Amino acid sequence: MTITLNNRTETFQTSPMSIAQIIEEKNYRFRMLVVKLNGRIISGDDYPRTMVHNGDRLDIIHLVSGG
Amino acid sequence: MTVSQNIASVLGIKTVGIAGAGGLGSNVAPALVRSGVGKLIIADYDTVSESNLNRQFYFANQIGRPKVEALRENLLRINPRAAIAVHHCRITEDNAGLVFGSCDVVVEAFDKADEKKWFVEWMSLHYPEKPLVMASGIAGWGNMETLRIQRSDNVYICGDQTETEGKNVPLLAPRVTLVAMMQANIVVDILLKDSTL
Numbered sequence: 600m601t602i603t604l605n606n607r608t609e610t611f612q613t614s615p616m617s618i619a620q621i622i623e624e625k626n627y628r629f630r631m632l633v634v635k636l637n638g639r640i641i642s643g644d645d646y647p648r649t650m651v652h653n654g655d656r657l658d659i660i661h662l663v664s665g666g
Numbered sequence: 667m668t669v670s671q672n673i674a675s676v677l678g679i680k681t682v683g684i685a686g687a688g689g690l691g692s693n694v695a696p697a698l699v700r701s702g703v704g705k706l707i708i709a710d711y712d713t714v715s716e717s718n719l720n721r722q723f724y725f726a727n728q729i730g731r732p733k734v735e736a737l738r739e740n741l742l743r744i745n746p747r748a749a750i751a752v753h754h755c756r757i758t759e760d761n762a763g764l765v766f767g768s769c770d771v772v773v774e775a776f777d778k779a780d781e782k783k784w785f786v787e788w789m790s791l792h793y794p795e796k797p798l799v800m801a802s803g804i805a806g807w808g809n810m811e812t813l814r815i816q817r818s819d820n821v822y823i824c825g826d827q828t829e830t831e832g833k834n835v836p837l838l839a840p841r842v843t844l845v846a847m848m849q850a851n852i853v854v855d856i857l858l859k860d861s862t863l
Contacts (some may be wrong), residue, residue: 617668631779632828633786638819640790658818661827662788663803665837666690666777 691775
């Protein structure tokens with residue numbers, strides 16, 4: 600499937616994939632994430648069961664302390 | 667009218683909220699006052715300490731005072747006619763709407779990642795149309811090319827988004843201020859958008 604991940608076109612071998620699978624495949628090792636699927640915030644508990652489909656827009660934001 | 671006059675007339679009627687008055691918020695605020703933003707609403711629960719002076723817009727004789735009060739005083743020295751509303755409190759789900767509901771744009775300038783997270787999630791749920799300009803990843807020095815802006819709908823995230831916790835990477839004035847200026851620059855851009863200048 601081809602999705603827009605953080606405003607870039609990205610292709611994955613399998614479709615659909617859960618948000619948790621995408622985080623795993625991208626090797627994101629972030630502690631504090633904000634995830635938006637098609638503009639909607641997805642809470643951490645829902646990453647394994649929220650499926651991402653071809654054409655979806657996924658934003659994964661990494662929040663780091665310091666301000 | 668000149669372009670500068672047009673900018674002044676547009677920014678002069680805008681309100682910007684700043685959530686946090688540390689290294690980010692205390693530096694974003696003077697940039698916006700100097701740019702001519704009509705009203706700032708600033709919230710922070712902390713007081714000025716000596717360790718803040720290496721990067722935050724405070725002075726040695728303000729140590730011990732609530733940051734929002736010291737910041738208001740400093741901003742009024744720049745422009746005595748600026749409208750600066752301050753709230754010396756912690757922003758929570760109970761007061762965030764009251765404090766920032768009237769703002770055209772809100773700047774997230776908290777310190778801790780978990781505060782940033784609840785705030786962006788809360789704002790996205792309750793005020794999805796309101797632009798939110800955040801910062802994530804500002805520690806260290808050099809590495810200017812890693813500073814970037816990620817946009818997700820009405821949320822803008824400035825910084826390198828790189829974890830430094832546990833690595834003892836300090837917060838230093840140049841890089842903190844750079845990211846604060848990225849935030850201020852985006853705020854001005856959003857406020858001037860759609861205006862004929």
